[in-house]
Amino acid sequence: MSSYQKEQLDTLNMVQRHLEAISKQEKQRLLSQISDYLTFRNTVDAFLGEHFENICTLKCYQSKVSACCSREGIITFFADVVVNVLVSEKSETKALSEALIKPNTGFKCIYLDIHGCMWRVKPIICEMFLCDTAEKAVFSEKSPARKVWQQIKQREKQYRWPDQPVLFDELETYFIEAGFRSPLMYLHNSPGLLRIKKLAKTNF
Numbered sequence: 001m002s003s004y005q006k007e008q009l010d011t012l013n014m015v016q017r018h019l020e021a022i023s024k025q026e027k028q029r030l031l032s033q034i035s036d037y038l039t040f041r042n043t044v045d046a047f048l049g050e051h052f053e054n055i056c057t058l059k060c061y062q063s064k065v066s067a068c069c070s071r072e073g074i075i076t077f078f079a080d081v082v083v084n085v086l087v088s089e090k091s092e093t094k095a096l097s098e099a100l101i102k103p104n105t106g107f108k109c110i111y112l113d114i115h116g117c118m119w120r121v122k123p124i125i126c127e128m129f130l131c132d133t134a135e136k137a138v139f140s141e142k143s144p145a146r147k148v149w150q151q152i153k154q155r156e157k158q159y160r161w162p163d164q165p166v167l168f169d170e171l172e173t174y175f176i177e178a179g180f181r182s183p184l185m186y187l188h189n190s191p192g193l194l195r196i197k198k199l200a201k202t203n204f
């Protein structure tokens with residue numbers, strides 16, 4: 001198992017164990033905490049479906065495969081894992097664990113199977129990725145869709161870019177306070193993101 005797979009698996013198991021151990025009410029509270037983000041993700045899905053379904057092949061959208069799926073180790077935030085486990089069936093998270101313990105033999109993402117991406121709510125980096133070809137084809141200079149996409153990208157920052165209090169940071173903090181640590185907690189580990197947080201605090 002590669003170190004990437006191990007990090008992913010350890011994080012997935014940790015999140016799953018904790019979410020199974022908390023009360024129904026606490027889980028409900030977490031689901032309410034992410035509800036606005038889930039609405040945002042539905043908005044992005046609807047936008048991509050409307051504007052990119054025709055241009056992207058079956059391979060890219062109908063099967064929920066984005067063009068970055070050919071990469072071996074996609075960046076996943078800790079909060080991506082939390083959100084996905086919160087909304088997934090047990091069988092879905094079990095399938096992710098099983099994929100992670102198998103050797104990755106191809107030049108593709110470990111989470112890609114014959115039906116497409118195995119995540120119910122795939123990582124935000126994957127969701128927001130548009131390949132150049134598709135982008136050029138859909139977004140002409142003055143296309144209204146380009147403007148909407150820019151607005152979506154701004155909105156995405158409100159969940160994970162720590163120049164303000166953001167959901168992704170809050171979810172990491174929640175788990176840290178419960179005694180957990182993961183290398184995927186980039187909002188607490190990444191020097192670049194920590195700098196942004198620090199700068200934001202000094203500006204307020």
Ligand code: SF4
Nearest residue numbers: 069109111112117126
């Ligand atoms: S996590 Fe899913 S969407 Fe992202 S690269 Fe892997 S298979 Fe593709």
